[in-house]
Amino acid sequence: MRCLLTSHGSTGDIYPVIRLGRALVEAGHTVRFATVSLFREEIESAGIEYVYLPPDWDQTGFAEAMRDLTKAKNPVDLIRIIYSESLPFLEEILTTLDRELEWADVFVSSYVFSSLCQLAKKRGIPTAITTFAHNAVPSRSYPPEGVPRMLAFPPFLRRRWNAMIWRMADRIFCWKINQVVGEALTRYGMERADSFLLEPADKVIVTVSPELFRPKHLWTERFKFTGHLRWQSPEDPALNAELDVFCGGETVPILTFGSVTFDEARKVMTRFMRNWPMGKKIIIQSGWAGLTIERPRREMKCIGRVSHDQLFQYGSMVIHHGGAGTTASVLHAGIPQIIIPHIGDQWFFAGEVKRLGVGLEVKRAKWPEELPKAVRSVEKNRKMPKRAAKVAKLLAREDGPGNAVRELEGLLSAVRA
Structure with missing residues (x-):
């Protein structure tokens, strides 16, 4: 054929x-x-x-x-x-x-x-x-x-x-x-x-x-x-060593917006850094929006392009835009997700993630201010990780x-x- x-x-x-x-x-x-x-x-x-x-x-x-x-x-x-x-x-x-x-x-x-x-x-x-x-x-x-x-x-x-x-x-x-x-x-x-x-x-x-x-x-x-249908970016063996040191054996929140871009990304990230708790670790994938950390903080690790499967093994949860591919990758990883929709069907996937009981949604307009509260909510929820793990086991079949x-x-x- x-x-x-x-x-x-x-x-x-x-x-x-x-x-x-x-x-x-x-x-x-x-x-x-x-x-x-x-x-x-x-x-x-x-x-x-x-x-x-x-x-x-x-x-x-x-x-x-x-x-x-x-x-x-x-x-x-x-x-x-x-x-x-x-x-x-x-x-x-x-x-x-x-x-x-x-x-x-x-x-x-x-x-x-x-x-x-x-x-x-x-x-x-x-x-x-x-x-x-x-x-x-x-x-x-x-x-x-x-x-x-x-x-x-x-x-x-x-x-x-x-x-x-x-x-x-x-x-x-x-x-x-x-x-x-x-x-x-x-x-x-x-x-x-x-x-x-x-x-x-x-x-x-x-x-x-x-x-x-x-x-x-x-x-x-x-x-x-x-x-x-999931295709992965090439893995970076050197990155594993960096993330192992950064995470210190623990899983941490991961922030990625994939190929979504938006106006005034620098100002948005400034708001995010102003509100993110001091000392709380997070991995930030720069993505197409070019997310950056203007003032380096020990608890923030910024990385570039990498396989979802390689990255998400370090995640306690993934904070993302709700794209079809990223949503699928987090579901396969078996961890909770927080979706911040920006475009098209991303609001729909946010609704599906909530329906499955494996995550929640944060509104785009005030996400830098509201994200810490949402992260705490996920961390306190004992059922959400179990549901996410169950979904991953189903998808593996x-x-x-x-x-x-x-x-x-x-x-x-x-x-x-």
């Missing part, structure tokens, strides 16, 4: 697809991954053939784009900003993917750019999309996130309400996408977006735990919950990469049958 993969965005959008590609290679398939050059080294180190797509930004360029995304007013506005950022490069992206599809048997895209699946459909190539957040998975059992559930209605009326709202949401997203890139798609001989949520591809691979997150009733059978490969193999077999 020859698989063409594509995804666009930050680390959280790319790493799960690298893991999928690696699993496909291990299963004996040939894989090409078309994306920006920032991730070329990671892709090729996984044994996957890299295909260049614009923009040719470095991390600073993507960090600026992420700052723009944090200003989105709602999910529809977020999609508008994402597609507007892609518009100057869209024709080259379409041309490159169209050329690569001459080679491919299966095409896999991220759900944000599911419109790209039209290129494969024109050639009769089966399509799949990956989604790392299950709030985009429709069901007649619940409405889209943020819409009232109408619990006072009888069940049959609730199902009708939910279905109507999902169809309406699908039309709204397509309208916004077409407003931004519809003319560009038409010029390239493609149809405008006609289904973003309900029928975005032949198969939708939902890369979260089916045990923890799959609803009882799905919109259609095209939605498949496989389990998490799931095979997300293997399940995703089998779904793609089955997709191609069904088409060929």
Whole structure:
């Protein structure tokens, strides 16, 4: 099977697809991954053939784009900003993917750019999309996130309400996408977006735990919950020695915002340092926001890029933004988490973490002031670490990469049958 993969965005959008590609290679398939050059080294180190797509930004360029995304007013506005950022490069992206599809048997895209699946459909190539957040998975059992559930209605009326709202949401997203890139798609001989949520591809691979997150009733059978796809940054053996000395045999809170960036990061960190208790240890990962410690304190250790699995073994808890990848890594680590949402589905994951009883949420506006109290609350909670450990044990039994490969193999077999 020859698989063409594509995804666009930050680390959280790319790493799960690298893991999928690696699993496909291990299963004996040939894989090409078309994306920006920032991730070329990671892709090729996984044994996957890299295909260049614009923009040719470095991390600073993507960090600026992420700052723009944090200003989105709602999910529809977020999609508008994402597609507007892609518009100057869209024709080259379409041309490159169209050329690569001459080679491919299966095409896999991220759900944000599911419109790209039209290129494969024109050639009769089966399509799949990956989604790392299950709030985009429709069901007649619940409405889209943020819409009232109408619990006072009888069940049959609730199902009708939910279905109507999902169809309406699908039309709204397509309208916004077409407003931004519809003319560009038409010029390239493609149809405008006609289904973003309900029928975005032949198969939708939902890369979260089916045990923890799959609803009882799905919109259609095209939605498949496989389990998490986790790819790790390279480990740094020298860092272990540093952290061993710093932690002194104890676990400590870890603060990381991953690839999220925000305005006035220096001022935010100044507020954080003003409020963090003297003498209490914490590890701070600088991330794309460039978090820094302006006045060194013995109880604060600042580090750079490193594997989540390597870092989180030193954590008593992880304080983070609520990205899909980071949330999954903390769940697998089996420790509590404090989520400070900044963008998109991060509020949703904060809600899921609270639902599972493995963490809590702190509001973004005053997190430097409110974080110490939240940390004390987690430290006093005896049930939370036990629940987190139980979740990690459950996740260890799931095979997300293997399940995703089998779904793609089955997709191609069904088409060929």
